[in-house]
Amino acid sequence: MKTTICTLFAAGMLTLAGCSSPGIMGGTSTASLAPGPQTPAAKGQVSIDRKDRDPTGNNEIALEVEHLPPPSELGDEFTTFVVWITPEGAEEPLNIGELQYDPEDRNGTLDIVTPYRDFDITVTAEHAAAPLEQGEVVVVQGKVETSKGRP
Numbered sequence: 001m002k003t004t005i006c007t008l009f010a011a012g013m014l015t016l017a018g019c020s021s022p023g024i025m026g027g028t029s030t031a032s033l034a035p036g037p038q039t040p041a042a043k044g045q046v047s048i049d050r051k052d053r054d055p056t057g058n059n060e061i062a063l064e065v066e067h068l069p070p071p072s073e074l075g076d077e078f079t080t081f082v083v084w085i086t087p088e089g090a091e092e093p094l095n096i097g098e099l100q101y102d103p104e105d106r107n108g109t110l111d112i113v114t115p116y117r118d119f120d121i122t123v124t125a126e127h128a129a130a131p132l133e134q135g136e137v138v139v140v141q142g143k144v145e146t147s148k149g150r151p
Helices: 002-019
Strands: 027-035 043-050 059-066 080-087 094-098 100-102 107-114 118-126 138-145
Touching: 027 118, 043 138, 059 118, 080 107, 094 107
Parallel strands: none
Antiparallel strands: 027 043, 027 138, 043 059, 059 107, 080 094, 080 118, 100 107, 118 138
16 A cells, blocks of 8 residues: 555656656746846846747746846936847847836836747846847846757
């Protein structure tokens, strides 16, 4: 009886582990983002929920940045923070949205859907939400790689 219970428990644990495997049904990956030179206290994290079985192939991205100064503290001309991604193999970054900044908590978030799995991500201070080019004042940045070693 003890052997049967142990075997069933072990089989159940293996089944649960298999269901959470990103290569089988998708999965969530996280990446930490490094602060920029003018924002040493900033701390960013991006979570990517891979939707392998979604017919669109899109992935959900949740970005959270903590300890942000008001944009104007980084320069009088800055009014907002913009999130950029540079997909693997691309030369130019894409503006994927404005960070929703809470000045009271000094935190920012952005939830978005993208077809890209591997990309560089950068948050910059900007004068407007839709600039034509990425600015030079980097708040946080990092690299997201969710397809490495996966089918």
